[in-house]
Amino acid sequence: MRIATWNVNSIRARLPHVLPWLARVRPDVLCLQEIKCQDEQFPREEIEALGYAIETHGQKSYNGVALLSLLPLSDVARGMAGEPSETGARVIAGTVGDVRVVNAYVVNGQEVGHAKYALKLGWLSVLAQLLRAEVAAHPKLVLTGDFNVTFDDRDISEPEKWRDRILCSTPEREALAAVMSAGLTDVFRHFEPAGGHYTWWDFYTRGFQRGQGLRIDHFLASPAALAASRAVTIDVDARRGEKPSDHAPVLLTIE
Numbered sequence: 001m002r003i004a005t006w007n008v009n010s011i012r013a014r015l016p017h018v019l020p021w022l023a024r025v026r027p028d029v030l031c032l033q034e035i036k037c038q039d040e041q042f043p044r045e046e047i048e049a050l051g052y053a054i055e056t057h058g059q060k061s062y063n064g065v066a067l068l069s070l071l072p073l074s075d076v077a078r079g080m081a082g083e084p085s086e087t088g089a090r091v092i093a094g095t096v097g098d099v100r101v102v103n104a105y106v107v108n109g110q111e112v113g114h115a116k117y118a119l120k121l122g123w124l125s126v127l128a129q130l131l132r133a134e135v136a137a138h139p140k141l142v143l144t145g146d147f148n149v150t151f152d153d154r155d156i157s158e159p160e161k162w163r164d165r166i167l168c169s170t171p172e173r174e175a176l177a178a179v180m181s182a183g184l185t186d187v188f189r190h191f192e193p194a195g196g197h198y199t200w201w202d203f204y205t206r207g208f209q210r211g212q213g214l215r216i217d218h219f220l221a222s223p224a225a226l227a228a229s230r231a232v233t234i235d236v237d238a239r240r241g242e243k244p245s246d247h248a249p250v251l252l253t254i255e
Contacts, residue, residue, distance in 0.1 A: 001029070003029045003142060004030045004250065005031045005033070005144040005145055005146075006032055006247060006248075006249035006250075007105070008034060008247075010036040011035040011043060011066070012036075014243075016243075017238065019046060019047070021249070022050050022052070025249075025251070026070070028071050028096070029096055030069075030249075031065070031066075031067060031103035033104075034063060034064065034105060035066050036059075036062060037058050037059075038059065038060050039057075042066065052068040053069050053072075054067070055067045056092070057091070058089055059089040062088055065089060065090060065103050069094070069096055071096050074094065075093075076092065080127065080129075083126045084119060086119070090107070099225065100138030101141075102130075103144060104127060104145035104146075105146050107124075108166070109167075111166050112169050120148070120175075121172070121175050124179060125175065127179050128181065128182065131143060131182040131184065132181075141224075142220070144218065144220070146200075147216055147218050149173060150162075150167055151186060154194070154195030155215035156195075157196075157212040162214070168214075179220070183222055183223055185220065185221055185226050186218060187220065187221045187252060188218065188219060190226065191229075197234055198234075198248075199213070199248050200248075201213040217250050218250075219250065225254060228254050229253070229254045235251065
């Protein structure tokens with residue numbers, strides 16, 4: 001089974017990229033973040049025509065997550081108990097076979113010290129609580145999505161430029177470590193210890209053209225899911241073309 005994650009930065013704007021990618025790559029499950037539409041506005045007909053069942057947790061203009069699956073999807077849950085209401089629609093989970101898939105779009109935080117930065121740390125604390133409960137109920141679990149956090153300097157093309165800035169600060173990484181304390185492992189690093197691999201490039205600085213990016217889209221797996229994992233790849237080519245998302249899709253192969 002292949003599970004993909006992709007922050008599409010508006011599903012309706014990015015549909016000309018998503019549809020041919022789905023037709024070509026055919027992941028069994030696709031976790032979308034930042035769909036930027038309400039549930040009834042999601043372009044279901046075009047995606048269902050490719051054979052995908054769709055579950056959404058949308059929001060007007062901002063945020064929003066979705067699960068697309070070629071396989072039966074059950075036990076779908078939206079949101080997190082105890083999360084601040086102002087964080088919006090950011091989590092959706094479902095079970096595919098024996099794998100629990102949790103799709104998260106982590107709060108960006110804007111900048112270190114901003115009110116939204118404190119909101120981000122608090123939201124990650126709630127996510128950590130959710131994951132402890134989810135792993136207890138579903139031993140074979142994968143948490144994926146746009147985490148808006150790097151693990152270390154290997155995830156950054158210009159470490160000194162980003163030192164202690166948003167997405168790279170120590171408190172954010174400590175909050176992510178608390179999420180992983182549920183027994184999760186960064187699957188990409190399990191297979192690829194070297195740096196220089198990125199999933200997000202800034203539009204405004206032409207980061208993609210200059211090779212300057214961050215790795216902030218992750219697959220975190222429970223011990224049982226890690227043992228079944230075979231590969232994680234970043235589809236950098238999907239970041240090319242006219243008006244792409246600023247993120248590339250990432251794919252996990254798992255038995």
